[in-house]
Amino acid sequence: MSRLLLAPMEGLADSVLRDVLTRAxxxxxxxxxxxxVTASVLPRRVYEREAPEILNGARTPGGTPMVIQLLGSDAEWMARNAVQAAKVSPWGIDLNFGCPAKVVNQHGGGAMLLADPEKLHAIVSAVRAAVPSSIAVTAKMRLGVSDTSQAVECAQALADGGAASLVVHARTRDDGYKPPAHWEWIARIAAAVSVPVVANGEVWTVADWERCREVSGCADVMIGRGAVSDPFLAQRIRGDMARCASDAEWPLVLSAIIGYLHSLQAPGQPDHGHGRLKKWLSYLQRTWPQATLLHTAVRRLQDVPEILAVVETMRDAPAYGMATA
Incomplete structure (x- = not known):
């Protein structure tokens, strides 16, 4: 069976949601x-705050291995910080060359680095040389900034620099998250590099996963927003749950939401948890229309205990029919 990996999702898949999705x-x-990463070496407390799984052997509470992802554009400082990250991320270090966010790109980071294959090579080479050989260094990339003209060259630069594997999100920076994902480009990249390639982008259903593997030629797939939309997608792919979502599963979704809200009340959790829940609900609406009703009910609430009370009252609410994707 191929590997299924949960994607990093800035501003959405924090440690609490990672726990919910991997525990499923x-x-x-x-x-x-x-x-x-900027021009300093980050202290351990930053990693503990952003990825508290490191306090559990870099595993989620349910036992799923977690890799730390670093983002930066300076090879020397990326290498220095990778040394620190290697101490807390025994499963590996991933390097971000795919983030399309303006706040990241305006500083030359994330997907903007795909305009400079030589810099990609320099960053990966520096990180690979800085950390123990037992720590895998991997990279996540898109197909380019505004077009795919350098996609293969960028992938080769990363692989030649020492990346043990590549995750390829099959869209450019300018594409953002607009469909479609160009899985055929993943196949071209996989044919041009000697390291394993993981396909990523626009996998919302089991059928999408099947088509993605067929078109990309990749056995391994990374899933992001599809798992947020359907927390049981990985289990469906594994054949452990029904292939398609149903109203009968809505109580399971509510239980997952309640667990998420309980976790948000733990000491040290950020105050903006209510906002992330609402963002999660906006994705769940794609699969279950009941999430739309719940989102409406809590839209103006900002107190997590108050939101939890509303969700608990809806735990046994009747189903209202399936949404169409």
């Missing part, structure tokens, strides 16, 4: 939200 089952590994 089916994932072989996950990646943290990116940790931004």
């Amino acid at each position: 089952g089916g994932f072989d590994g996950c990646v943290s939200e990116f940790i931004r």
